[in-house]
Amino acid sequence: MGRRQAKDMNGKQITKLGFEKKAIALALTAATARERAGLGRDDILSELYAVKDNPEAYLSGGVYADLARELAAQNAKNRARQGEALRPTPLPYRIWGEDLIEPGATAQMDVAMRLPISRTGALMPDAHVGYGLPIGGVLATEDAVIPYGVGVDIGCSMMLSVLPLAANGLSTDEARALLLKHTRFGAGVSFEKNVRGDHEVLHEETWREQSILRHLYDKAAEQIGTSGSGNHFVEFGTFSLGQADLDLEAGEYLAVLSHSGSRGFGAQVANHYTKTAQDLHPNLDPAARKLAWLPLDTEAGQGYWQAMNLAGRYALANHDLIHARLARALGVKPLVQVSNSHNLAWKQLVGGEERIVHRKGATPAEAGQLGLIPGSMADPGFVVRGRGNAEALASASHGAGRQLGRKAAANTLAKRDVQAYLRERGITLIGGGIDEAPQAYKRIEQVIARQSDLVDVVGQFTPRVVRMDTGSEDV
Template sequence: MNGKQITKLGFEKKAIKLALAAAGQREKAGLSRHEILDELQAVQANPQAYLTGGVYAELATELTSQQEAQQARQTAALRPTPLPYRVWGEDLIEPGARTQMDVAMQLPISRAGALMPDAHVGYGLPIGGVLATQDAVIPYGVGVDIGCSMRLSVLPLKPDSLTTDEARKLLLKHTRFGAGVSFEKSFRGDHEVLHEGTWRDQPVLRHLHDKAAEQIGTSGSGNHFVEFGTLTLPQADLGLEAGEYLAVLSHSGSRGFGAQVANHFTKLAQALHPTLDPAARKLAWLPLDTEEGQAYWQAMNLAGRYALANHDLIHARLARALGVQPAASVGNSHNLAWRQRVGEHDLIVHRKGATPAEQGQLGLIPGSMADPGFVVRGRGNPDALASASHGAGRQMGRKAAANTLAKRDVQAYLRERGVTLIGGGIDEAPQAYKRIENVIARQGDLVDVVAQFTPRVVRMDTGSEDV
C-alpha cells in the first residue's frame, strides 16, 4: 500500500498517515491490497462504528473529528444581532466602521470587542477594531501588514544638537521606503530573526525567506515613516530625567513577507467557510485546532518578530551614525492577535490598528506627518480589552485626499509647524487625519500620556502626488 492509493480514496492530511499505518498492520495480518482498500472505504463511510477499538480506531477518531469540523464550518451562520461592545470617541467614527464592527460581532466565534476613537473602514475588521474570538484567528482581523508596529528611541542628545540638514542626510542614507525596495547588498543588515528554524517549517515561509532577507531593515509605503523630532518629558519617567531630548520615531511593518502570508491564509480561511455570509467574507477564520490555524499562528508571529527586526536595524543604523546608544526605547505592535485572558476565558484578541494597553504597559500613539505623537501608559481597561488607539486615524480616504487637498495648503501646514518632509504624498497629508488631540482626549480611561513627540524631519515613501 502507498499514500497515492489512499489519497485516491479521499483521505486527507493526518488521516493519510493513520490509514497507511493501519494498512501496514493489515498487510502483516495477510490481507490483500483489495481487501484493505475495501476496509478503508468502510471506515471512511462510517468512522463512528470503529471508534471503540481495533486497528482502525485512531483513523476513525481523526475522520470523525474532520467530519465534525467540516459540519461546523458549513453551518457557521452569523448571529441575528451583534454582541454588545463599547465605542470610544463615537463622534469621531464614520458609520462604515461601525457597520464593519457590527458584522464582526455577529460572527459565531466572537465573544467580545471594542472600537477605538481612531477607527475607520478597513478590510474585514475596521482599523481601530479590537475583537476577541474563541479558539479561532481571523487573518484579516490581524491585517495585511502583519506586525505593523511603532518604535521610539530617545537619544542622549539635545534636540538642537542635530541640524535639519544633518537629519535629512541621515534619513536619506539610512532608511529605504516603498514596495519592493531594499538596501544594496553591501549596506544590508542581518538579524537573528532571519536565522530562525521557523522559516523551514512551512513551504510558504521557505518560499518567502529570501524576500524577507532582501527587505530587512526597510519600510513600506502608505503611512510608514521614520522621523527625527523632540521628545518632551514633563516629569522623570522612562528611566530619564524630565526635559527635552532628540528622538527617533518609526512606523514600519512586515513588508512584502507579511502581506503574502496574510493573503495566502485568507484564501485558506475563505475556502474553509464557503457558505459564510458575503458581508463577513473578509472575516473568514481559521480554527486553531486545525493545521491551517496552527500554520497561520506560527507565520503571523514570525511576521511580527520580523517587523520588530526592521525597527531594530533602522534605529541601530541611525544611533550608530550619531555615535550614541539610545537612553530609552519604547515600542509596540498594533496589527497582531494575542492569547489573552478575558473575564473567565482564554480568548484570541485581534488588534487591527489598536495599541495593547495593559495596566502599566508603555505604548506609542502617533499623529500625522506634522502633528505630535504620544508615549502612553496603559490603564488596562477591561471594556476595551486592554487596548487603545494606534494613531489619529483617517478622516478622509486616500483617493479623496489626493483629489481634494491642495498641495499649497499641505505645505503651509508643514511650514507652520516647522516640519521638513522627505517624500510623502497628498494622500498622507495631515488634513486627511483626525486631530490627534481629539483622539487622545477620547481615551483618558484607556491610557495616561507620559511624553509628547514633536516631529521635525520626516521621511516617507512618495505618494500619488508628492507634497
C-alpha cells in the first residue's frame, strides 16, 4: 500500500486539526519522529488527532508526551476561562424590604447571582451599594470564597454588655469621661504601651503560619482593644426588656453597645487576597471584578479562610477588651453579653449541601440565635433572636443601612438639623461626623418591620452617650 510521507506535512495541515501556537511546533516535531519510524502522513495525522482528543492518555511518556502536556495545559486554561463566564441571567433570590433598597444594590446582587460559583442568595432590608457584594447581601457559593463577599473590615461585629446598674445610675459627665479614657478611635490609633491590653487571640499559633500574618502581627497587637473610623462606635445607653428573658428580669438596665472590626489587619488581609483572586481570574467579566473568588481546595483559598477567621476572632477580641475596660472602671461584671459578627463567611448546610455563606453586612439568624441590629448614633438598636428562615439563609439585617452615601450626607445635611435631632433624643456625642448623621440612615423601625419573619425582637437599646471617630465635618 502506498503512503504519503510525513515530510509532506506542514503547519497548515496540523492547524486544521485544531492545534494552536506552541502545540503546532511540538506536533511537527513528533510527526517527524514518527516519519523516521516509518509511518505515513495519514497514520500520523490520525495519531495527532487522538492526542488532541485525549492528551491525558499520552502524558506518561513517548514521542507525544511533550505535545500532550502542552495540550492538557491549554485545555485547563480554556476550562478556567469558561468557568469565569457569568450566567446570562441571575439565579433567583429573595429580597426583604425591597421598597427600602436602592436599585444599585439589587444590580450588584444580580451580578453576584450570575457568578458560576453562586448557588443561592438573599438581600436584607438594610441593603445598599458596597464594593463587590452589596452591603446587606447574603451569598452562598460552592467550594469557593470571595474576599470582597466578606468585605474589607473582616469580622466587623457588635457586642452588648448589660450591667448590674440602674439605667440612670451613670451621669452623662461620668459616661463621657469613661469613654474618653477607655476607648480609642480612628485609623492607625492605639493605646499607650503601658495600658495596652492583652488577649488570648494574640497568642495563637495561627499568626506564625502565613507570611502575611507574621507581617501584620505587630500592628494587630498594637491596635488591640481599639475601634476604627466610619460607623464604629462605643456608647452607654438604656437596655429595655419588656418581659423576662436572657436570664434577666423585665426592666431597664445600664448597658454598653459597641460596633467595631478587625482594624488595619483585616483590611490588609482583604486587599491582599482580593488581588490574589483577581490575578487567578484575569478574564472575569469587569462587572464582577470585585467578586473574584478563591477555590477552597487551593493554597490561596485555604490561606484566606485561615486569615479571615483569625480576623473575625481578633475583631471580637477588640470588643472583649473595650467592654472589660469599661466594666472594670465601673467596678462591675456584666449580667449578660450578646455579640455577633456580620462581615464573615461560614460553612453552612443549605438544602442539605455544604455551602460557603457570605454575609456582608448581615446578621446570622439561625433559629434561637441571638444577634444585635443597631440603628444610628441617635436611634435605638435591638437584641433579636433568629427564626432560621431558610430563604434568607438564616440571616437578618446588620443595621438600619445607609440611605445617603458619605459624600452625599456631608454635602446635603445641615449641621444645625443634625444637632437638633440629637438634642431631641437627649444624645451626647463625642466625635462623629455629618457623614454618620442619623438622617443618612434608613429608619431602623422600618427595617425591623420588614424582617419579622427573620427575627423576633427581644429587647431595645437606646443610646445616651456616644463616642465615634471624627468625620469629614464634626456634628
